[in-house]
Amino acid sequence: MPIIIEKKKLFTLVLTLDEKNRKILLGMKKRGFGLNKWNGFGGKLEPGETIVQAAYRELEEEAMIQAVDMDKIGINLFTFENDPVALEVHVFRSTEYKGTPTETEEMRPEWFSYDNIPFDTMWPDDRIWFPLFLKGQQFLGEFHFSEDQKRVLEQDLREVSHVPEEYDLTQRKLA
Numbered sequence: 001m002p003i004i005i006e007k008k009k010l011f012t013l014v015l016t017l018d019e020k021n022r023k024i025l026l027g028m029k030k031r032g033f034g035l036n037k038w039n040g041f042g043g044k045l046e047p048g049e050t051i052v053q054a055a056y057r058e059l060e061e062e063a064m065i066q067a068v069d070m071d072k073i074g075i076n077l078f079t080f081e082n083d084p085v086a087l088e089v090h091v092f093r094s095t096e097y098k099g100t101p102t103e104t105e106e107m108r109p110e111w112f113s114y115d116n117i118p119f120d121t122m123w124p125d126d127r128i129w130f131p132l133f134l135k136g137q138q139f140l141g142e143f144h145f146s147e148d149q150k151r152v153l154e155q156d157l158r159e160v161s162h163v164p165e166e167y168d169l170t171q172r173k174l175a
């Protein structure tokens with residue numbers, strides 16, 4: 001079946017690393033989309049906000065920490081069977097922060113070793129692009145999910161030398 005996109009929604013996703021100890025900070029989602037899954041911290045943009053501003057804000061709101069550095073490392077475009085709305089998720093990598101990760105209404109933060117990432121309790125796309133993310137390689141990904149959001153039916157993951165401002169839908173690989 002062709003993948004038709006009539007509209008896309010922008011999201012951020014921030015993953016904080018403790019590179020010295022090879023650990024990653026994830027949050028258990030306590031409500032809404034992605035409930036009961038470990039993920040990075042992020043969400044939708046507020047009116048008038050840039051993608052980068054939203055990334056800093058969401059990390060602070062959901063984990064109570066302030067990123068000192070943050071680099072956009074990739075964009076994932078998610079589509080779902082029989083749904084014309086795509087999710088364009090801008091992924092950021094942060095290695096320094098201020099504050100103490102603290103549980104909030106939306107997320108329960110926890111550190112995981114790079115060797116023990118809980119992929120079985122994460123979105124299924126994560127195990128595909130995390131290896132690039134962890135080694136600091138910029139990427140563009142497309143993931144087409146089953147209608148029940150449980151399985152990746154088709155995927156395309158590319159290493160890039162520059163991450164664009166937004167995903168160019170005319171250049172997408174899955175269509």
Ligand SMILES: COc1nc(N)nc2c1ncn2[C@H]1C[C@H](O)[C@@H](COP(=O)(O)OP(=O)(O)OP(=O)(O)O)O1
Nearest residue numbers: 011012013032033034041042043044078089123126
């Ligand atoms: C479908 O595959 C996905 N995989 C991963 N790893 N992350 C995803 C996927 N789809 C969405 N996400 C990310 C993008 C955002 O970081 C969150 C969802 O954000 P949410 O819906 O919670 O947005 P908020 O603005 O925080 O929502 P509230 O209005 O509830 O505050 O998941």
